[in-house]
Amino acid sequence: MTIFNLGSINADHVYSVPHLPLPGETLAATGFSIGLGGKGTNQSVAAARAGSDVFHIGAVGPDGVWAREKLAELGVNVDGVSQIQTPTGHAIINVDANAENAIVLFPGANVSLSESEISRALEAGKAGDTLLLQNETSHQAFAAELAQKKGIRVVYSAAPFSIEAVRAVLPFVSMLAMNEGEAAQLCAALGTNIENLPVPETLVTLGSKGAQWHGNGSNLNVESFSVVPVDTTGAGDTFAGYFAAARDQGADVAQALKLASAAAAIKVTRAGAAEAIPARAEVDVFLSQRS
Template sequence: MSNNVVVLGSINVDTTYHVDRFPQPGETISAVSKSSAPGGKGANQAVAAARSGAKTAFIGAVGSDKEGAYMLESLADDHIDTRHIMTDELHGTGSAAITLDANGQNDIMVYGGANQAMATDVLNGIDDVLEDADFLISQFETPQEVALNAFKQAKKYGVTTLLNPAPAHEILPELLKYTDVITPNESECALLTGIEITDEESMLKSADYFRERGVKHLLITLGSKGVFYSTPTAHGLVPAFKVKAVDTTAAGDTFLGALSSQLEKDLSNVDKALVYAQRASSLTVQQMGAMPSIPNHDAVIKALAEN
């Protein structure tokens, strides 16, 4: 199976500061080491999809700087179609400063740059990738208006749209009407719906909330507890794989990109695809860095066979 996936989203260069513990407010601490790697939610998701075998195209923007050239090269190295990545002459390439502690937990500060300055003109001429696409993915590190317009275009071609509402903030009501699958984590879900995630009942209520607003399918990532899914015909919890995490930076992005590579457009194989996606994510958190830690299809299949 080989899906065609289009990702509209953010492109960042990640700089990670490795620390023993997070600083207290007003406190200065020393970083043990520092490293840089390609990242951004959108770019991570595209790489995860591509490494799991999906034919992948990217819609986005970078600055006319060395970081932008570096990111275009990084995406092309994973055989991602970069023709629809614009160069912004006024804004720099997005970047993220990540603080990573000894337990593998992180804090992230993001500079939007070209990502946040993106306008709907980035969508000019994207019909050539949408007409063959199975899935279009977007997140909230780029403007919602651009995602809305892209999702509208995607619907003309029968593309299944996936919205990753991260970082979470208020969603344009019209965007939900064009969203087929929404994939928040539990805190994002609670922030968006006002329903605290405590048990299955609260998750089903959350699914009802989104369904009333036009979204048929809800996937809530629950960290070490797994993933809850709700479709119009079924719901359930797919457990997570237990591993020792060293860096959780791209865990959610790997999950979503890997999922899009395996999922049927009608979500008929959602259980199986979720197992695959969670296995991919479990491999990512055992390695350092965002994009460098994302596994390929063979590594995921091998890990599934060992489990």
């Protein structure tokens, strides 16, 4: 099976700071780096490093050729990544001494693809494949509906959170992935709880408290692994990408949750986003040492 991903590609500008800036505060950074990121990129890399066949659908500007090449180096099929004249998306990421982060996004080329371009990219999709979506691109609802009609499983990460975006995509979603804050916002907006959301499956990541899966009248929980965090950027994306890949490869939900939890645990011990996501062999060794 193939995992398609209509996803963002960003240049991550990461600043190490003693604490997250307060309103009106000018704060001197203690470190700086540029790396490959974007929720879409992170999920594609995670799924590919977990061992799945991943086809990324997206766009970069003239300044983003390196990002497309890096995606390919990390095992992602980039035939669906266009190079256009709009600047590549980028993120300003502040990371504090406790590994918490605050992020500002410039969407750039990520919102430039047309519906016809997305349709062409999904032509090869077939029943049993998976489509990953996040709220950092355009035409998510169009892509989700098209995929559903082809029998493709649709996994939507409701981030950055927008109730309007979720409402538009929800009728076509197979699994809705959120963090704890996003889940609370969605349930409040819809006047319901996680178990009664109008979607077959939900996946809620809880940071250091683990994660929860709800579906088919069942609830499953996984605890997080105890590690010393360095940078939590991309941890949720790592979890989502690994979970989707595990399910794509035939793992049951419990197995997928454990694998994804281990991958996310390794990720937070490393600075950076996409390039810090562990390979499957590393995750297997980590699990063997924790069993």
